[in-house]
Amino acid sequence: MARLFGLGGKSSSSGAAPRERKSAGEHLSEGVGKLQGSQFWTSVFRPGSIFRKGYTDSPRNRSYVIMNSVLYHLHPVKVKRHAVKISYTLCLGGLSFFLFIILTVTGIFLMFFYRPAAANAWGDIKSLQTSVTFGLLVRNMHRWAAHLMVLSVFLHMARVFYHGAYKPPREFNWVIGVILLTLTLLLSFTGYLLPWDQLALWAVTVGTNMMGYTPVFGSQVRFVLLGGAEISSATLLRWYVLHVLMFPFIIVIFMAVHFWRVRKDGGISGPL
Amino acid sequence: MAEVPEHLLKRAAERRAALEAKKREEAGGEPAEPAEPAEAAAGAGPSADEIAASQAEADKTGKIPAHLLARSAAARAKAEAGEGGAAGAEAGGGGTATTTTAPAAPAGAAAAARVAGGQPAAGLVGPAGHTQRLLTVVKAGSIQDVKATPTDKVNVWPHLLVVEFVASLAMTAFLLVFSTFVNAPLLGQANVNLTPNPSKAPWYFLGLQELLTMFHPMVAGVMIPGMGLVGLGLAGYVDKNPSHKPEDRKFAIALFTFFMMFWAILVIIGSFFRGEGQNFILPWRQGVHEIFDL
Numbered sequence: 001m002a003r004l005f006g007l008g009g010k011s012s013s014s015g016a017a018p019r020e021r022k023s024a025g026e027h028l029s030e031g032v033g034k035l036q037g038s039q040f041w042t043s044v045f046r047p048g049s050i051f052r053k054g055y056t057d058s059p060r061n062r063s064y065v066i067m068n069s070v071l072y073h074l075h076p077v078k079v080k081r082h083a084v085k086i087s088y089t090l091c092l093g094g095l096s097f098f099l100f101i102i103l104t105v106t107g108i109f110l111m112f113f114y115r116p117a118a119a120n121a122w123g124d125i126k127s128l129q130t131s132v133t134f135g136l137l138v139r140n141m142h143r144w145a146a147h148l149m150v151l152s153v154f155l156h157m158a159r160v161f162y163h164g165a166y167k168p169p170r171e172f173n174w175v176i177g178v179i180l181l182t183l184t185l186l187l188s189f190t191g192y193l194l195p196w197d198q199l200a201l202w203a204v205t206v207g208t209n210m211m212g213y214t215p216v217f218g219s220q221v222r223f224v225l226l227g228g229a230e231i232s233s234a235t236l237l238r239w240y241v242l243h244v245l246m247f248p249f250i251i252v253i254f255m256a257v258h259f260w261r262v263r264k265d266g267g268i269s270g271p272l
Numbered sequence: 273m274a275e276v277p278e279h280l281l282k283r284a285a286e287r288r289a290a291l292e293a294k295k296r297e298e299a300g301g302e303p304a305e306p307a308e309p310a311e312a313a314a315g316a317g318p319s320a321d322e323i324a325a326s327q328a329e330a331d332k333t334g335k336i337p338a339h340l341l342a343r344s345a346a347a348r349a350k351a352e353a354g355e356g357g358a359a360g361a362e363a364g365g366g367g368t369a370t371t372t373t374a375p376a377a378p379a380g381a382a383a384a385a386r387v388a389g390g391q392p393a394a395g396l397v398g399p400a401g402h403t404q405r406l407l408t409v410v411k412a413g414s415i416q417d418v419k420a421t422p423t424d425k426v427n428v429w430p431h432l433l434v435v436e437f438v439a440s441l442a443m444t445a446f447l448l449v450f451s452t453f454v455n456a457p458l459l460g461q462a463n464v465n466l467t468p469n470p471s472k473a474p475w476y477f478l479g480l481q482e483l484l485t486m487f488h489p490m491v492a493g494v495m496i497p498g499m500g501l502v503g504l505g506l507a508g509y510v511d512k513n514p515s516h517k518p519e520d521r522k523f524a525i526a527l528f529t530f531f532m533m534f535w536a537i538l539v540i541i542g543s544f545f546r547g548e549g550q551n552f553i554l555p556w557r558q559g560v561h562e563i564f565d566l
Binding site: 063077078079083122123147166171174188199202205206211215 | 423473493507521532565
């Protein structure tokens with residue numbers, strides 16, 4: 001890299017600079033070397049980090065990349081060879097998690113421009129689309145990522161079933177997975193109301209009317225969900241809190257257990 | 273318990289036989305050098321065949337090999353003999369040496385003998401000068417779980433992380449491009465006095481809404497989805513078939529596929545084939561814009 005920069009520096013000065021003076025590229029690489037040798041740098045990047053000075057592709061460093069990083073909470077140092085084949089998992093579980101991260105990031109952006117009150121909600125979304133930089137794009141991403149997440153969680157479940165991965169010793173992790181599927185649907189459904197347009201209002205009316213038929217305490221369930229006898233500003237606030245705080249909080253806990261159990265139950269299933 | 277692979281056992285036996293032969297050659301082939309008294313006392317030691325036989329026997333039974341037991345017995349006998357000699361030397365030399373308490377402690381006895389006599393007592397020191405003693409042979413499988421079949425593994429970095437990174441990049445790119453060209457719907461402001469016809473739930477609930485046309489709402493909206501989720505969660509406890517192979521799981525796969533397809537068809541009908549008043553329509557006749565939105 002230094003040579004590359006050095007060449008660039010020389011050609012730009014077109015030979016006018018004296019031989020003994022360092023080129024800009026040499027200064028740069030010297031500075032980078034100094035930075036990478038500093039206490040600050042070595043305290044941030046642990047051995048094995050590809051940002052630390054002197055990473056070479058050795059089996060030891062390959063292990064260090066995982067062992068010496070926060071990733072060790074998620075991934076083991078080694079996995080079964082078939083587990084990294086895309087045709088085995090289709091990346092569905094990982095993509096569900098990644099979509100959740102995208103939804104969190106875009107959702108936080110949207111929260112800056114949204115007030116969960118019947119008088120403001122629809123107007124806030126409208127002005128988000130028309131007068132906020134990237135507002136429309138981020139809202140679109142949030143909406144489509146939500147639908148995609150429902151789809152990918154569903155497909156992930158099908159993939160796991162067809163591989164027989166719900167069988168012992170993974171039967172309890174499958175139960176957690178079903179809970180995560182339910183939570184995903186609830187997250188999507190609570191978010192559905194927030195734009196406060198005709199689509200949202202009547203979709204939620206249909207959904208909550210159905211829940212009102214719960215045996216024995218149906219009307220109570222409906223009352224708690226709506227924060228009243230019918231959908232109003234109170235419902236909007238209630239579902240907003242459920243959507244941005246409570247369900248994400250619960251789903252993160254279950255996801256943590258889900259990922260942890262994948263490792264504790266002997267890693268990914270298979271090969272078939 | 274993990275079995276030692278056949279080829280390793282064979283190699284070990286061969287190596288042992290070769291060492292034994294070498295030792296015997298050294299002892300017997302060079303008459304100029306006097307044979308060690310220890311060797312003489314213990315005899316020539318078990319032959320390679322005997323060792324291999326007792327080793328194989330021990331592998332089968334899981335007990336300590338016979339030749340090792342014989343060796344330890346011989347060592348113990350020698351240690352007892354050396355103990356007397358060492359004690360005598362100690363008394364003669366006015367002894368600063370540590371006293372040995374246990375009769376069967378060859379290392380201690382050897383140390384005492386070395387201090388007292390200046391030379392290690394013959395027979396108390398093993399081959400290559402080792403003074404440690406074999407206490408017991410513990411098979412690996414009895415104290416820790418040994419993976420009987422080694423699995424083929426690869427490093428997570430780079431093999432898995434690269435795949436994950438590329439997958440997340442592709443997903444981000446797809447989402448960005450799709451969101452640039454397709455806008456999320458935003459209809460008119462909510463109005464409780466204006467009911468759209470048809471009114472539909474989000475697409476993933478349209479299967480349930482479709483069931484509403486056939487069953488009482490309590491059955492369609494609560495009991496069927498509730499029982500479905502519980503039944504799904506119990507799959508791992510109900511399905512007692514241990515096999516993961518698709519050819520052994522035809523019933524489970526058929527059942528799951530049937531329900532998935534049933535569900536998908538209900539969602540598709542609910543989404544695209546239900547128009548005004550939840551009446552059955554054909555989307556290619558009337559268009560889907562009035563009846564379906566995401």
